[in-house]
Amino acid sequence: MASFTVGIVVFPGSNCDRDVAWALEACLDIKTKFLWHESNDLNDIDSIVLPGGFSYGDYLRCGAIARFSPLINALHDFVKSGRRVLGICNGFQILTESGFLPGALVANENLNFICKDVDLNVITSKGRWFKKLDEKQTIKLPIAHGEGRYHCDQDTLKRLIDNDLIALKYKTNPNGSTSDIAGITNEKGNVLGLMPHPERACDESIGGIDGLYTLKSLMT
Amino acid sequence: MDKFEVKVFIRLRPSVLDPAGEAIKSASNKLGVQGIKSLRIGKMIEVKIEGNQEVDVQEKIDLLCDRLFANTVIEDYEYTIKKL
Numbered sequence: 001m002a003s004f005t006v007g008i009v010v011f012p013g014s015n016c017d018r019d020v021a022w023a024l025e026a027c028l029d030i031k032t033k034f035l036w037h038e039s040n041d042l043n044d045i046d047s048i049v050l051p052g053g054f055s056y057g058d059y060l061r062c063g064a065i066a067r068f069s070p071l072i073n074a075l076h077d078f079v080k081s082g083r084r085v086l087g088i089c090n091g092f093q094i095l096t097e098s099g100f101l102p103g104a105l106v107a108n109e110n111l112n113f114i115c116k117d118v119d120l121n122v123i124t125s126k127g128r129w130f131k132k133l134d135e136k137q138t139i140k141l142p143i144a145h146g147e148g149r150y151h152c153d154q155d156t157l158k159r160l161i162d163n164d165l166i167a168l169k170y171k172t173n174p175n176g177s178t179s180d181i182a183g184i185t186n187e188k189g190n191v192l193g194l195m196p197h198p199e200r201a202c203d204e205s206i207g208g209i210d211g212l213y214t215l216k217s218l219m220t
Numbered sequence: 221m222d223k224f225e226v227k228v229f230i231r232l233r234p235s236v237l238d239p240a241g242e243a244i245k246s247a248s249n250k251l252g253v254q255g256i257k258s259l260r261i262g263k264m265i266e267v268k269i270e271g272n273q274e275v276d277v278q279e280k281i282d283l284l285c286d287r288l289f290a291n292t293v294i295e296d297y298e299y300t301i302k303k304l
Contacts, residue, residue, distance in 0.1 A: 061291055068288075097291065104293040106232075111239045151236060151294055176237065 006218050007035040007045035009091075011055035011066050016088065016199060020051045020215075023199040028216055037066065040074035047084040047218040048075065050091025052144070052197060062105060062147050063093030072098050084127075084218055085191045089145055092183070092193035101184055101193045102160070103152035105145075109176025113146040117207065119171040120182055120196060124164045127189030128220055131213040138171065139210040141196035143182075148195040150177040150184075163187060168194055221270045224277045228299040230290045231262035265289055274301055 006024055010017050017034065024030040033045065037055075042048070056065035066072060072094070079085055079100060087095040095101045108114060122130040122137050130139065152160070157179060160166050168183035175195075183194030198211025232238050238260045245259040267284075271277035281299055290297040 060289070064288065064291065096293075102293075104291055106236060106294055107239055109237060109239055111243060153235070153293075176239075 002044060003031045004046045004219055005031045005033050005044060007033050007042065007048045009035050009037060009048060009050050009071055011037045011053070011069065013055045013057050014051050014053035014090070016052035016090075016197065019197075020049050020088070020199045023202040023211070023215055024049075024218075027202040027212060030216075030219060035071060037069040037071045040070040042071075042074050042078050045078075045083075047086070048078065049218070050085070050087040050094050051199075052089030052091060055090055055094065058090075058147075061093075061097065062090060063095075063097040066094045067098040075100070079186070079188075079191055082188065082190055084220065086129075086214070086218060087191070087193040088197055088199065089143075089148070089195055092195055093147070095191065095193040100191050101186060102156045103150055103178075103181075103184070105147055105195070106149050106151050107147050108145070108149050108174075111146075113144070114148070114174050115142070115144040116174070117142050118174060118182075118196065120168045121171055123166045123169055124185065126164050126167070127185045127192060127217075129167060129185070129189075129192045129214050129217050139168075140201070140208055141198055141210055142200045142207070143174065143196050144200075145175070145195055148177070149175045150179075150181040150195075152178055160184060167192055168196070221272060223304040224269050224271060224274065225302045225304055226267040226269060226277065226281050226299055227302075228265040228267065228281065228285060228289055228297055229262055230265070230285075230295050230297045232260060233294055233296055236294050268304070274303065277301055 169180040198214040201211035241260040
């Protein structure tokens with residue numbers, strides 16, 4: 001049997017693809033394969049990561065153009081099959097622009113590019129993407145974004161709350177996100193989009209290991 | 221086929237905060253221009269396109285606006301069409 005393989009999508013402008021590969025391969029011993037955005041063959045792929053970066057230079061809107069790549073078209077069937085998809089930062093923006101997740105990510109309230117560690121409350125167990133690490137049920141992950149303010153209308157927010165789709169909330173809202181939202185899942189729980197970077201928190205020597213569980217859960 | 225020039229205006233919906241607009245508003249005040257009650261930034265996309273008649277062009281532009289030019293979760297759009 002072929003070993004479990006996580007596909008890491010590479011768009012022109014992706015820049016966290018190699019970090020994700022390092023975290024999965026070196027820290028978790030999970031096999032990875034880079035998937036160029038023009039490919040649409042996902043047959044031998046078990047889970048997918050849409051990494052952070054600036055796909056297509058963030059032209060028009062973050063994630064807007066990536067939506068039209070052959071790989072994102074193929075992702076619809078992949079998601080329907082129940083396999084897991086993790087969108088980190090720009091990957092989250094792509095998931096909302098492509099309609100896999102509701103809402104949108106817009107410019108931070110204070111217009112700053114924010115790069116720092118943040119404390120996050122784990123809200124849902126849907127999809128089992130997070131392990132509640134302490135009695136306060138918080139994890140610490142780095143964020144690095146200029147356009148990470150989650151926005152949705154009141155009806156969408158109600159749907160997120162009623163269906164338990166809010167995955168993570170900032171303890172202290174850094175960017176003006178609606179309802180402090182840092183990450184959400186789809187109804188089935190097999191798609192997670194989040195602004196924080198779990199791949200940058202996989203080794204104590206670089207500041208923490210709270211991201212390991214989320215990446216490991218790609219194998220769930 | 222006729223040629224048309226289309227100007228598409230894309231704006232953040234009124235319910236979406238525009239921090240860049242707020243920053244420009246503040247700079248405008250520093251320039252000494254008083255009385256600005258609201259300032260919001262949008263985008264304008266200019267398209268030159270061929271079509272048999274205006275209604276065909278309208279159909280294409282609607283598709284482009286709904287699916288690509290604007291994210292209707294956060295943005296509204298409007299456009300003008302001029303026959304060249």
